[in-house]
Amino acid sequence: MEILKDRIRQQGRIVSNEVLKVDEFLNHQVDPELVMEMGREFARLFRGEGITKVLTIESSGISVAFATALELKVPMVYAKRKRTLITEADAYSERVPSFTKGIVTDVIIAKELISPDDRLLIIDDIMANGDVVRGLIRIIERAEADLAGIGIVIEKSFQSGARAIREQGIRIESLVRISGLDRDRVEFE
Amino acid sequence: MEILKDRIRQQGRIVSNEVLKVDEFLNHQVDPELVMEMGREFARLFRGEGITKVLTIESSGISVAFATALELKVPMVYAKRKRTLITEADAYSERVPSFTKGIVTDVIIAKELISPDDRLLIIDDIMANGDVVRGLIRIIERAEADLAGIGIVIEKSFQSGARAIREQGIRIESLVRISGLDRDRVEFE
Numbered sequence: 001m002e003i004l005k006d007r008i009r010q011q012g013r014i015v016s017n018e019v020l021k022v023d024e025f026l027n028h029q030v031d032p033e034l035v036m037e038m039g040r041e042f043a044r045l046f047r048g049e050g051i052t053k054v055l056t057i058e059s060s061g062i063s064v065a066f067a068t069a070l071e072l073k074v075p076m077v078y079a080k081r082k083r084t085l086i087t088e089a090d091a092y093s094e095r096v097p098s099f100t101k102g103i104v105t106d107v108i109i110a111k112e113l114i115s116p117d118d119r120l121l122i123i124d125d126i127m128a129n130g131d132v133v134r135g136l137i138r139i140i141e142r143a144e145a146d147l148a149g150i151g152i153v154i155e156k157s158f159q160s161g162a163r164a165i166r167e168q169g170i171r172i173e174s175l176v177r178i179s180g181l182d183r184d185r186v187e188f189e
Numbered sequence: 190m191e192i193l194k195d196r197i198r199q200q201g202r203i204v205s206n207e208v209l210k211v212d213e214f215l216n217h218q219v220d221p222e223l224v225m226e227m228g229r230e231f232a233r234l235f236r237g238e239g240i241t242k243v244l245t246i247e248s249s250g251i252s253v254a255f256a257t258a259l260e261l262k263v264p265m266v267y268a269k270r271k272r273t274l275i276t277e278a279d280a281y282s283e284r285v286p287s288f289t290k291g292i293v294t295d296v297i298i299a300k301e302l303i304s305p306d307d308r309l310l311i312i313d314d315i316m317a318n319g320d321v322v323r324g325l326i327r328i329i330e331r332a333e334a335d336l337a338g339i340g341i342v343i344e345k346s347f348q349s350g351a352r353a354i355r356e357q358g359i360r361i362e363s364l365v366r367i368s369g370l371d372r373d374r375v376e377f378e
Contacts, residue, residue, distance in 0.1 A: 029242075029266045029302050032259035053218075058248035059267065063255045070221035077218045078248065113218050 001041060001175040004153070007034065007186055008176065015062070017181050018128070018159070026125055026153065027060045038175060039067025042123060042151040045173045049148040052119045053077055053114070055105060055140075057132055064153055065123040072121075077113050079136060081105045092142055096135035107135040114143040127174070129150045130161020137170070154178060157189055190210050190364040193342070195287070196223065197365065197375055206370050209347070214316040214356075215314055215342065217250045227364060228256025231312060234362045235261070238337040240310045242266055244329075246296060246321055253342055254312040261310075268325060270294045281331055285324035296324040303332040316363070317323060319350020326359070336352045345366060346378060 013021040025031040041058065042064075051072055056065035057079040069076035082105060091109045114120070122136050122163050133150060140147050155174035158181075162172050180187040202210040215218040231253075240261055244256035246268040258265035271294060281298045303309070311325050322339060329336050336359065344351050344363035347370075351361050369376040 023299060025264075028299055029264050029271065030255060030258070031264055032255055033262070035255070036259065059251060059269075062248060062251045063265075066219060066221055066224070066252045066255055069219070070225065073222070075214075075218050075220055076252075080217065080248075110212060110217055113212075184257075 001038070003034070003037060004176050007031075008154070008178075008186055012186055014181050014186065016185065017183075018156075020126075020154070020156070020178065020181055020186065022126075022154070026063075030063045032063075035063045036067050038064050038153055039069075039071045041175060042068040042121070042173070043052035045151065046121050046149055048167070049121070051148050052118045053120050054123055055079070055109075055114075055136060056118045056123045057081070057136065060126070061124040064125060064151075065171050068121070068123050068151065077109065079139070079184055080108045092139040094135035094138050096130075096131045098132065107132065107139070111143070114140065114145050116144040118143070118145040119148050120145055122150045124150075124152055126154045126156065127161045127172075128156050128159045130159075130165055131163070133165065137165075149173065151175075156181075174183050192223070192226060193365050194377055196220075197343070197367075201320065201375055203370050203372065203375065206372075207229070207345075209315075209343070209345070209367065209375065211315075211343070214331075215252075216353040219252045221252075223311055225250045225256050227253050227342055228258075228260045230364060231257040231310070231362070232260035234340065235310050235338055238310070238335055239308050241307045242309050243312055244268070244298075244303075244309045244325060245312045246270070246325065249315070250313040253314060257310070257312050257340065268328070269297045271297070281328040283324035283327050285320045287311075287321065288342065296328070298328055300332070303329065303334050305333040308331070309334055310337050311339045313341055315343045315345065316350045316361075317345050317348045319348075319354055322350070322354065325347075326354075338362065338378050339365075345370075 011024040054069040054076045149171035152174040177189040200213040243258040243265045338360035341363040344366045366378040
């Protein structure tokens, strides 16, 4: 997606050789029209797949998942990162490490929101080691639902997450793939 | 907004006489078309106000704020609830209690994302005691930006948040106002 590469070149900030910040248009400030373009592209890629729901995790995946669900005319579900007073006792929970947060969190989805009849599309903003997405995949398996595929805005292909998941035969579509982060340059595949 | 009242009657779940769960269409699962209706309504209410950005807080405000920002053709900024490894050192931070989470959190916005030239519309899903919104208002004041008003999807008018903020002369538009929660009935104003 050339428009996204351009925006990353203009506004992405390289924090280290592993971390790229896209806080000006995706992860803190959000450009709604650019995110709608992402949603339209994911909808185009997965339209024939019989998707019943789009699944993401709070918070940075929500905008893109919303745009994709709007285009596919299906509901969006976002997994929560920990229990609150009003979360269902009856929920799937998986423990996952978070690469950028440097902590372990519980990923939680109310059981009533995923059924064996569902065919899910996972959407997330950035894939590094893929731990959170693997947590969502385990929840889909426990719910006996189908996983149609995974849409990622920015895949850091120099980290192992996406490769390991593709090796399980799961379809991942990434809007851009980054093969390396230099001090002053983002290398795209 | 009658369509929203109907949905609350059908799918809202009364957890206690203070807590209403709307996890089936707004706070965990999201109905994109209903949320776009909310965004169009907020955009209609505030269109003449010269809004430069829509401001919300992760996570449950993001979808509605995104829809509103898309309609107003401005960026959306979501405040974060605590520091991560890649959050700016250069950020506004306000400590606020959370009614539903039962804990105190830090609300954080990178300084570069709000300037004195900005005129902001705060959007959030539910207003109870208004603590989080008051935190956002303090950040807007510290940034010397303008607050155009506040759009709330569900105002629980039997709690004091919205009333106290209106008494400061700040405009709040709520799509529905709930005056009470009975064991089996939501009372709308």
